[in-house]
Amino acid sequence: MGTRAPRADALRNRARILTAAREAFARDGVDIPLDTIAERAGVGAGTVHRHFPTKEALVTAVIADRLDHLADRAAKFGDNPAEDFFTFLAELTDSARDNLALASALNGTLGTEGEASTARLAEALQSLLSTAQRSGDVRRDVTALEVHAILAGVLATESRLPPTRRGLGLEIAIAGLRPTSAQPRGDSDAKRG
Amino acid sequence: MGTRAPRADALRNRARILTAAREAFARDGVDIPLDTIAERAGVGAGTVHRHFPTKEALVTAVIADRLDHLADRAAKFGDNPAEDFFTFLAELTDSARDNLALASALNGTLGTEGEASTARLAEALQSLLSTAQRSGDVRRDVTALEVHAILAGVLATESRLPPTRRGLGLEIAIAGLRPTSAQPRGDSDAKRG
Amino acid sequence: MGTRAPRADALRNRARILTAAREAFARDGVDIPLDTIAERAGVGAGTVHRHFPTKEALVTAVIADRLDHLADRAAKFGDNPAEDFFTFLAELTDSARDNLALASALNGTLGTEGEASTARLAEALQSLLSTAQRSGDVRRDVTALEVHAILAGVLATESRLPPTRRGLGLEIAIAGLRPTSAQPRGDSDAKRG
Amino acid sequence: MGTRAPRADALRNRARILTAAREAFARDGVDIPLDTIAERAGVGAGTVHRHFPTKEALVTAVIADRLDHLADRAAKFGDNPAEDFFTFLAELTDSARDNLALASALNGTLGTEGEASTARLAEALQSLLSTAQRSGDVRRDVTALEVHAILAGVLATESRLPPTRRGLGLEIAIAGLRPTSAQPRGDSDAKRG
DNA sequence: GATGAATGAGTGTTCATTCAT
């Protein structure tokens, strides 16, 4: 025990930078100057670079953090097949709405930033998806990666919807993900490999 | 008055700039330097600014042009209620796929560029939509503007889908736009290719 | 011939930048900021970059210019074997004395800047050297490249000599370049002027 | 008092910094960041500054150390007039070859760093030189400071010579430092314009 | 004393925009 705070202010600054960056990226997109982020975080420009050697590293860190956060959240579910899946989509949508950077990340506008975390999220999505598919509430032919892409679309939609209509994009996606009406529902059939 | 060729080359230059900008924005996104566009258009940088006082103006013009083009296309339809509507969505999706700038415009990433044309497109969408709604193949509660937002989402989805799965985003949106299965719409199940 | 001044001020600016850079590099070394050079040349920082896309390009241009100048000068000689050779060495020494950048270039401190011109200079040196060697006034085993290196040494020496002793470094190098006294050269006493 | 180990590690750190700096400066030149040196020395950046308040102080210390080392070495000679002198020049040349910092110091590229040690070295050089001059093997008109400058030149030359020709610069300097064969001693000729 | 995080002025470079030709 007794690990004294090894570098208390460094941790605090790192957190402040991440927070400032998260907000700045969310509100203004990732093109915002690092100097602005440094200023908002109340640190010098050099400090930002000490913690994140390049701007890309900071962007990745912020995105990855958001993505990981979502993946963690996804892992918490597990009881109600379809409900869980759709609820998670809703949460994700809410998280990313009005977050330009997260939206960009999910849109693929950002190159390969946060790739690892994107994969983690896809994995988390996978189990929710599989369960929901097994229960017969979701089309069996879509993969987690595809759901990820659909999510990106939902976010894009939501960001253009007036506040009074929030949720419509998700609603439509969810409706579209259900098995075609030809197969009523009820039991689950053919689980996919 | 003897205006032999009043501004023949001015018109030509304008067209060349727009063409170059369209391609450049589509391929490389709107962050591409104006100098590059000028060079590709075979004109001087000053000429670009004569025609489009700011870069934003050029971006708007290009987007508006694309949007108008789509609106024009939409106006050509009108015979088969649901089919027309869905076909148009498919065309729009195809147009924007791999067009970074158009995708951005539809994503709302670009601020208010091309607002007027966005409205025009929404209008064109409106009549297709109304017809399809009247025929009972599309949810009655969505407006043209909302379809526009959904379109943005479809594009975002499609851009993240592997080539082998192209069309899935649109397919799901279309499925989601159908009236809920609870209230079957008579026949109608518009299969798409 | 009627080639109207195609871009008179561009040429003038280029010349001013080169002049300012030459003086700045000579006096302060190549680590001087480009902004300072721009300021001294009376142009904006961007203008420097238009003419010389990177700092290295400017350094190279300045060095190459100096080196070419010397090579040109070398080409003018050709009558008195030993005298020409030694006189050229003296000229080169005078040129580079108090020129930090040129000295650096000849010292090899500068990486590969101006390599082509270094080669040109070596070539020019070659013919002077060959002639002097054939006349028996210079050791036959040294090559032009080696003379180049020796020159670098002379410059380094001269830069550390008090003004009253200028020329001593060259004098010693010249003496050292003569054939060993064991094989007296009959005439030859190459007074240098 | 009980100063058990008063500042044992301080001394050790100082030594480690000097060693790291010596190697770093030698290999990479004096433009290498202090952080790199600190890291190689296994100390913090602040520790470097405690021992050497500015970077210039560290550079000076390293150079001075090298110069002192050479001066010490020079003091060890004393038996064979000319031989000692020339051997020392050879040693010095070998020491500085591939030592960017030392070469810089001797080149005068470094401003006034290590002036005191430069003087010490000159002094050591002086006695070797005087002895050699008295024995008639070295020109009588050169001073120790001038030999120092010549040494700088030799180093510059050597650094540009291909490995197969190492020693040529020194050889020529040595030859040039011998009394002119024609005139046993007495006057010198070689007036330059 | 040692540490290494923080600082912040400074560097090379880019690019939308202006303006002389």
Added chain:
DNA sequence: GATGAATGAACACTCATTCAT
């Protein structure tokens, strides 16, 4: 009108130096 050179404010990033721990 067209040209493309000039401008200069940004920008990401570096690094000697300072300072809290």
